[in-house]
Amino acid sequence: MVAKAMxxxxxxxxxxxxxxxxxxxxxxxxxxxxxxxxxxxxGPCFAETRLVLGCINGVISDFLFYNRxxxxxxTYALGAGCGSTGYRGNSTAVFSLFHTSGNIxxxxxx
Numbered sequence: 001m002v003a004k005a006m007x008x009x010x011x012x013x014x015x016x017x018x019x020x021x022x023x024x025x026x027x028x029x030x031x032x033x034x035x036x037x038x039x040x041x042x043g044p045c046f047a048e049t050r051l052v053l054g055c056i057n058g059v060i061s062d063f064l065f066y067n068r069x070x071x072x073x074x075t076y077a078l079g080a081g082c083g084s085t086g087y088r089g090n091s092t093a094v095f096s097l098f099h100t101s102g103n104i105x106x107x108x109x110x
Contacts, residue, residue: 028065
């Protein structure tokens with residue numbers, strides 16, 4: 001099951017237009033620098049990353065990334081990092097938000 005979930009990261013139909021540098025990794029990282037937040041959030045990367053998360057969740061609902069984050073954690077962090085609040089593009093704020101809930105979200109936007 002885990003091997004099938006890992007295929008979601010390399011699915012050319014799901015990840016087709018997002019720059020590879022901004023793609024979610026198996027470690028659970030999204031390496032989007034603050035100055036690229038609008039490009040990531042307003043372009044294909046946001047939608048395609050949500051599709052990857054949905055693909056993973058559809059294969060194995062309790063999937064854990066290498067950094068021990070869940071699909072739910074990543075979905076919430078993605079929403080916070082691209083939202084219209086003070087968390088937008090702010091890796092420190094997103095890290096703090098999820099660290100206090102017991103889940104560590106490193107490198108969402110850094």
